[in-house]
Amino acid sequence: YRLYFHPLAHIPGPPLAKVTYLYEWYYDLYQSGQFTFQLRALHRPVIRINPDEVHIDDPDFFDQVFNQTNGRAEKPPRVAEAFGPYPATIGTQSHDLHRLRRSALNPFFSKKSVTDLVPVMWRPIEILRERLQHAAQTGETLNMKYFFAAVTLDIINAYCFAHEPHNVRQPDFGRKGFDDVDSFLEISLLNIHIPWAMRFTYSLPDLSRQVEAIRNGENTAHEKASHRTVFHELLDSKLPPEELQKNRLRDEAFSLQFPSLAVLEQLPYLTAVIQEGLRLSDPVTHRIGRQFPDRSFECRGVFIPTNTSVSMTAMLTHLNEEIFPEPRIFRPERWLGPESKRLERYLVPFNRGTRSCLGMNLARAELVLILAAVFRQFNFDVSAVRRDRDIDVSRDYILGAQARDTPGILVTVEAC
């Protein structure tokens, strides 16, 4: 049936992939996060990658698929379920429920809210600068993997819970917590392929405690904070009671923890470095899928019926040789020439449309502020860093992972 009579039977693809998920499982589970790289090797613009899903590798189609005018945009159940049994906004399948949840969060992450947040962001960044000064004097080796993770986590914790900077003060930048997230990511593909396995492994007790401390009135830090805090305001909001349920808010908190502003944002070379960094580092390596109940598509002459699970992969667009010649080379100058406006259409690390990244303004502001604070005053000796092992993504665990034997990004520092 799947090969000859299924509504997607006319779409080309490896025969094994058309009839069974084993093809995808082999690359993702047996070969450990390699399916995305296999999609690149297959080099086909429209392809059926499992019995129920069509993948598109055509950079010009990105806007069309994730366009706001496509009507309802649902998250395919397989993907939504991977985010756990009490889904945060990111794991919400239904279009309408997603809209409700997203509209409660949007005001906290607008450009204006993020600009107001700059003083909060500066506090952990200042502590990092002091750490760099100290390392320049002592010759201490720093692990930049945890350095950057610490500052972004401290910023979001200040914003969500009015917490004081914590990780940037730890000698190892709170490494254990980030290694735990890495271990969680290693099993993320298992959660997509075998969602019921998630129910046995899933627990985020610390975040539950933090949300409940606000609800019970034990955490009143926001009264002293000079900025708004996300969870104090959400709990006071008009969201229906089921949306304020303990486990749902805990998961919302987990999804937010990931990693003068106006003047810095105008600096062309700094902006170009950030654009090129986002293109090459590709934090989200996994394909992003949608189902559109209200419309069908046609891509390169191939008809894709309504409600099909359609996915695209930003990394394949970012490594497309026709758009970004010599795509593996870090070349900020690409973003400075007359072509740069056209190229921006193809820079999609945060995705596009109604379900694109909520934290995009915050992430960009953090990148600008941290790079400006760190790289203007210090030189980094990166001779111990191996790009293929420590920087380049070689496994896709929804987020990109580096080689298994990477020690992180070990550098020494000297003041300029």
Ligand code: HEM
């Ligand atoms: C460089 C940093 C970041 C990148 C590349 C990134 C990328 C993405 C991408 C590609 C999506 C879309 C997923 C989809 O379409 O299904 C997404 C969603 C999301 N991101 Fe980010 N993100 C970054 C930083 C952040 C930060 C700092 C936050 C913290 C607030 C954040 C919060 C979210 C949330 C809550 C969603 C779900 C949005 C929704 O489903 O409506 N992200 N992110």
